[in-house]
Amino acid sequence: MVTGGVPEESAVVVRRDDRRTWIGFNRPEVRNALNEEVVDLIHSVLDAATEPGILIFHSTTPGMFVAGADIAELVERGADDALRAINAGLFERIEAHRWPTIAAVDGWALGGGCELAMSCDMRVAGSRARFGQPELNLGILAGAGGNWRLVQLVGLAMARRMLYAGEIIDADTALAAGLVDRVCPSEDLEATAAALADTIAERSWRALELTKRALALHRPATTDFDVTAQALLFESDEKRRRMTEFLARRHR
Numbered sequence: 001m002v003t004g005g006v007p008e009e010s011a012v013v014v015r016r017d018d019r020r021t022w023i024g025f026n027r028p029e030v031r032n033a034l035n036e037e038v039v040d041l042i043h044s045v046l047d048a049a050t051e052p053g054i055l056i057f058h059s060t061t062p063g064m065f066v067a068g069a070d071i072a073e074l075v076e077r078g079a080d081d082a083l084r085a086i087n088a089g090l091f092e093r094i095e096a097h098r099w100p101t102i103a104a105v106d107g108w109a110l111g112g113g114c115e116l117a118m119s120c121d122m123r124v125a126g127s128r129a130r131f132g133q134p135e136l137n138l139g140i141l142a143g144a145g146g147n148w149r150l151v152q153l154v155g156l157a158m159a160r161r162m163l164y165a166g167e168i169i170d171a172d173t174a175l176a177a178g179l180v181d182r183v184c185p186s187e188d189l190e191a192t193a194a195a196l197a198d199t200i201a202e203r204s205w206r207a208l209e210l211t212k213r214a215l216a217l218h219r220p221a222t223t224d225f226d227v228t229a230q231a232l233l234f235e236s237d238e239k240r241r242r243m244t245e246f247l248a249r250r251h252r
């Protein structure tokens with residue numbers, strides 16, 4: 001069976017109910033790390049999402065969102081891969097989706113996982129949610145929107161702490177800072193996200209679509225710089241060393 005162009009048993013699981021489409025990350029063995037297969041599958045879902053509805057990004061495994069990009073794949077990427085804007089292009093597309101999107105976050109949302117959540121219109125966090133941008137520790141930067149979406153949501157001071165110092169924030173801190181819109185007990189996350197989606201879906205779909213366009217008019221245009229800077233960093237010996245050390249630590 002294929003749902004929205006995605007096989008039923010794959011790294012992304014899709015299900016629909018009423019006016020909601022649930023897009024579930026399904027790589028628990030690597031904490032749902034984003035690789036190019038996942039990116040391609042989500043593009044397929046977006047290709048099929050031509051009817052009005054709310055997209056909800058979540059995890060098929062409780063207590064887990066997306067722990068970042070797949071370092072085992074990332075360590076091999078070079079400048080040409082960075083200039084393809086693999087993750088950045090996907091997150092731009094999620095942000096530009098015609099109708100509202102929600103990230104339902106429980107557990108770790110690090111690096112690309114945090115950037116993916118920020119590319120959604122709204123974020124609901126379970127009590128176990130943790131957010132961070134540790135890219136600089138790996139010799140790269142938060143080049144898929146973290147450099148500007150984070151500032152836009154939490155302000156410059158906290159963005160500096162999360163980017164420069166790798167500060168990890170919990171769900172309540174994220175709520176106070178404006179990174180998430182609601183916090184709930186982790187066991188209530190799906191119901192809370194569904195209720196928010198239903199509230200949004202009571203509005204006019206056309207008005208929602210036009211409001212999204214209006215809100216996007218003043219977004220900063222830093223993605224081109226981020227992609228170019230990432231291309232330089234992807235070729236560095238330091239990036240390869242830091243990512244290789246990360247992978248070695250993970251497999252101890």
